[in-house]
Amino acid sequence: xxxxxxxxxxxxxxxxxxxxxxxxxxxxxCGVFGGVVPGTAFAEGSIRYNRDIRPLLSDHCFGCHGPDSxxxxxxxxxxxxxxxxxxxxxxxxxxxxxxxxxxxxxxRVESDDPAVVMPPxxxxxxxxxxxxxxxxxxxxxxxxxxxHWAYVAPNRPALPPVADASWPWHPIDRFIRVRxxxxxxxxxxxxxxxxxxxxxxxxxxxxxxxxAEIEAYLxxxxxxxxxxxxxxxLSAEKYGERMAVDWLDxxxxxxxxxxxxxxxxxxxxxxxxxxxxxxxxxxxxxxxxDQLAGDLLPAPTRDQRIATGxxxxxxxxxxxxxxxxxxxxxxASDRVETTATVWLGQTFNCARCHDHKFxxxxxxxxxxxxxxxxxxSENGIADYEISIRQSxxxxxxxxxxxxxxxxxxxxxxxxxxxxxxxxVAKAAPDAAAQEPGGGPQPAASIPxxxxxxAGERGGGESDRLTKLHAELAAYEAELPTTxxxxxxxxxxxxxxxxRGAYDRPGAAVAAATPAMLPAMGAELPQNxxxxxxxxxxxxxxxxxxxxxxxFWQSLFGTGLVVTSDDxxxxxxxxxxxxxxxxxxxEFVESGWNVKRMLRLMVTSAAYxxxxxxxxxxxxxxxxxxxxxRGPRFRLQAEFLRDQALAASGLLVAELGGPSVKxxxxxxxxxxxxxxxATNKGYPQGVGDDLHRRSLYTYWKRSxxxxxxxxxxAGFRETCAVRRTRTNTPLQALVLMNDPTYVEAARFLAARMxxxxxxxxxxxxAHGFWLMLGRAPDATEIAVLQGSxxxxxxxxxxxxxxxxxxxxxxxxxxxxxxxxxxxxxxxPAFTLLxxxxxxxxxxxxxx
Numbered sequence: 122x123x124x125x126x127x128x129x130x131x132x133x134x135x136x137x138x139x140x141x142x143x144x145x146x147x148x149x150x151c152g153v154f155g156g157v158v159p160g161t162a163f164a165e166g167s168i169r170y171n172r173d174i175r176p177l178l179s180d181h182c183f184g185c186h187g188p189d190s191x192x193x194x195x196x197x198x199x200x201x202x203x204x205x206x207x208x209x210x211x212x213x214x215x216x217x218x219x220x221x222x223x224x225x226x227x228x229r230v231e232s233d234d235p236a237v238v239m240p241p242x243x244x245x246x247x248x249x250x251x252x253x254x255x256x257x258x259x260x261x262x263x264x265x266x267x268x269h270w271a272y273v274a275p276n277r278p279a280l281p282p283v284a285d286a287s288w289p290w291h292p293i294d295r296f297i298r299v300r301x302x303x304x305x306x307x308x309x310x311x312x313x314x315x316x317x318x319x320x321x322x323x324x325x326x327x328x329x330x331x332x333a334e335i336e337a338y339l340x341x342x343x344x345x346x347x348x349x350x351x352x353x354x355l356s357a358e359k360y361g362e363r364m365a366v367d368w369l370d371x372x373x374x375x376x377x378x379x380x381x382x383x384x385x386x387x388x389x390x391x392x393x394x395x396x397x398x399x400x401x402x403x404x405x406x407x408x409x410x411d412q413l414a415g416d417l418l419p420a421p422t423r424d425q426r427i428a429t430g431x432x433x434x435x436x437x438x439x440x441x442x443x444x445x446x447x448x449x450x451x452x453a454s455d456r457v458e459t460t461a462t463v464w465l466g467q468t469f470n471c472a473r474c475h476d477h478k479f480x481x482x483x484x485x486x487x488x489x490x491x492x493x494x495x496x497x498s499e500n501g502i503a504d505y506e507i508s509i510r511q512s513x514x515x516x517x518x519x520x521x522x523x524x525x526x527x528x529x530x531x532x533x534x535x536x537x538x539x540x541x542x543x544x545v546a547k548a549a550p551d552a553a554a555q556e557p558g559g560g561p562q563p564a565a566s567i568p569x570x571x572x573x574x575a576g577e578r579g580g581g582e583s584d585r586l587t588k589l590h591a592e593l594a595a596y597e598a599e600l601p602t603t604x605x606x607x608x609x610x611x612x613x614x615x616x617x618x619x620r621g622a623y624d625r626p627g628a629a630v631a632a633a634t635p636a637m638l639p640a641m642g643a644e645l646p647q648n649x650x651x652x653x654x655x656x657x658x659x660x661x662x663x664x665x666x667x668x669x670x671x672f673w674q675s676l677f678g679t680g681l682v683v684t685s686d687d688x689x690x691x692x693x694x695x696x697x698x699x700x701x702x703x704x705x706x707e708f709v710e711s712g713w714n715v716k717r718m719l720r721l722m723v724t725s726a727a728y729x730x731x732x733x734x735x736x737x738x739x740x741x742x743x744x745x746x747x748x749x750r751g752p753r754f755r756l757q758a759e760f761l762r763d764q765a766l767a768a769s770g771l772l773v774a775e776l777g778g779p780s781v782k783x784x785x786x787x788x789x790x791x792x793x794x795x796x797x798a799t800n801k802g803y804p805q806g807v808g809d810d811l812h813r814r815s816l817y818t819y820w821k822r823s824x825x826x827x828x829x830x831x832x833x834a835g836f837r838e839t840c841a842v843r844r845t846r847t848n849t850p851l852q853a854l855v856l857m858n859d860p861t862y863v864e865a866a867r868f869l870a871a872r873m874x875x876x877x878x879x880x881x882x883x884x885x886a887h888g889f890w891l892m893l894g895r896a897p898d899a900t901e902i903a904v905l906q907g908s909x910x911x912x913x914x915x916x917x918x919x920x921x922x923x924x925x926x927x928x929x930x931x932x933x934x935x936x937x938x939x940x941x942x943x944x945x946x947x948p949a950f951t952l953l954x955x956x957x958x959x960x961x962x963x964x965x966x967x
Contacts, residue, residue, distance in 0.1 A: 864930025
């Protein structure tokens with residue numbers, strides 16, 4: 122069995138579940154959902170259940186007539202197909218296919234009587250005339266039902282034929298173009314080369330291209346020049362850093378425990394593992410298994426154990442008086458909800474207290490999944506008065522061979538000293554009893570300690586032992602560790618908790634996967650390893666769809682399914698369902714190859730389109746769901762900062778290591794951090810620590826970095842797979858005044874003056890290349906020239922303020938302006954550089 126499991130785990134799912142498609146259709150479609158399988162032919166203009174009816178019923182009806190049996194009214198369940206919904210407790214038929222007049226549902230929703238109409242007036246979920254018409258037409262057309270698209274395993278659809286074959290030379294483009302033709306639209310032209318290079322560089326590495334890279338690409342006339350750029354970016358180390366930004370949001374990675382005390386934790390080894398896994402192009406199924414169950418693999422490597430830090434990233438409470446059992450339940454629930462969000466795109470937290478109101482997820486499903494995560498040898502409450510390692514196990518030592526040898530020596534000395542102390546304590550009373558005076562006497566037979574004198578009295582031996590313990594503790598405190606998963610020898614029992622309360626256990630449950638999805642194979646272990654293997658099995662209808670949708674979201678700004686965290690009834694349907702399924706199957710059949718999938722997406726004509734659509738197109742499709750133009754959206758917080766550092770020449774390209782503390786508003790920590798915390802202040806970094814990539818910024822949950830919060834970075838308290846994008850005046854104030862950006866502007870100005878040549882125009886042009894990745898036109902040069910003259914006038918009238926501007930951040934190197942006669946122009950050029958950093962084109966990813 123062990124040899125078989127080893128082969129299974131090492132090859133990572135070369136086998137597939139014995140669950141066949143017939144079982145999938147029989148159990149899922151007929152047993153839980155019933156009805157028509159997606160892909161059934163529908164007449165043009167017909168009402169589609171998934172597209173038109175399910176969202177309507179989910180919003181207005183499922184709360185009282187959906188999956189939650191505890192809240193269901195009149196015995197009527199509308200999330201199932203006819204005939205399951207045909208009758209309620211009253212005996213009336215809710216839906217009679219083809220007969221609106223006989224359908225009680227329609228009579229109720231069209232009624233004007235407050236005592237009869239549905240939904241009831243007190244719910245304020247009123248149906249408008251168009252929605253009522255949709256229901257009537259659906260019933261007239263036969264009330265055809267479709268299983269929810271997300272719960273049916275994807276099949277690879279054939280590439281659709283298109284009327285104009287000149288554009289869609291790429292598989293992705295065939296699906297995009299056929300939809301555009303159906304809507305009477307045409308795709309946009311390809312973006313210009315410099316814009317496209319900046320776009321793909323930011324998307325794949327989180328950094329803009331250098332001027333040398335841009336000029337080399339613009340001069341490369343080979344037909345595969347763009348594809349070779351993509352391959353270069355995917356092979357760069359900075360690719361892994363960019364990919365880790367999104368994943369760490371999902372993994373809720375932070376450098377502190379959270380809650381009130383919010384003490385520091387050692388976890389950066391997990392972050393560095395994620396970066397390395399992406400850079401090595403680890404297959405995504407292996408990436409999944411290592412993180413969820415690396416410790417349960419046969420002979421796990423240190424890297425595989427580090428990877429299990431994924432489910433140790435949750436917050437940990439250290440507040441005195443809290444109840445350990447309550448927070449053990451919280452930690453396990455966090456793992457359930459994170460796993461469901463990241464791999465299944467499901468809102469499982471809704472089923473913690475009751476059956477889900479919109480999706481076929483029962484409370485028993487929730488606690489069956491919780492049972493996989495309820496067996497960790499952790500404390501419910503950590504103790505801030507003792508070391509983080511003692512209070513927050515399990516952890517893994519990350520020592521070198523030399524460090525481990527020294528640690529072993531110290532531990533041996535402690536053990537030896539403890540043995541001697543125990544012998545002294547035992548022998549001393551016997552010696553005292555033999556002396557007339559009754560006092561303790563030397564015991565010559567007691568062995569000496571690695572340095573103590575024979576016959577040393579017990580008190581001296583105690584002092585030596587205390588000293589050795591302190592020496593070992595001091596040495597171990599300097600050794601690196603990381604939090605990991607580790608199973609208890611005996612699993613904890615798991616119960617359905619009534620209303621989700623930790624102290625109200627109900628029925629006992631065993632570890633089990635959700636009933637609405639294909640069953641977990643009997644050959645799989647009933648633990649986290651089995652769960653991980655089940656998640657990445659080809660028969661699982663969700664995982665591949667969910668992951669490729671998030672890749673699409675990272676490149677196009679929005680997923681094919683907008684609600685990338687919710688593939689359930691309340692989520693948005695895919696804009697291009699056939700494309701989503703094609704990508705999901707392609708991903709699995711490629712061996713879960715992440716780089717190959719990203720390359721496929723960024724080499725499509727859809728991705729390469731110009732983002733500036735016509736006013737008519739923007740009015741027709743304001744959110745670009747039809748993809749008739751290229752994606753355009755504001756850069757993420759980390760990319761904005763890293764771009765400014767890169768353009769200014771300040772960026773330190775060092776991979777991995779402990780988190781660093783760049784500029785931070787003074788005094789903020791003291792106002793927010795708990796008085797019980799051991800890390801009350803913010804010791805700002807120096808040197809390279811100020812200019813590392815934002816990925817490495819120390820992340821304290823109670824006081825996240827405010828400049829990045831302004832641009833919608835998350836608090837990292839819980840799993841997040843989709844960031845919001847806001848547009849506020851505070852963002853402009855950050856870009857203009859935050860020390861990071863003021864310092865970057867000063868260094869960018871120095872580069873413009875020292876590298877740009879003689880005269881204002883070429884220096885302005887060089888700033889354009891460094892910051893925006895293109896050459897300015899004559900109008901832009903003229904505008905900026907005028908601004909520069911205005912800044913010079915301000916500088917002359919306020920020399921003290923100009924000097925203060927130059928003192929923000931690190932001093933310029935001595936040779937930064939070597940050979941430049943107009944060194945007194947630096948304040949004016951700094952303000953000009955700040956304009957470039959703040960401009961819309963720099964802030965946006967076009």
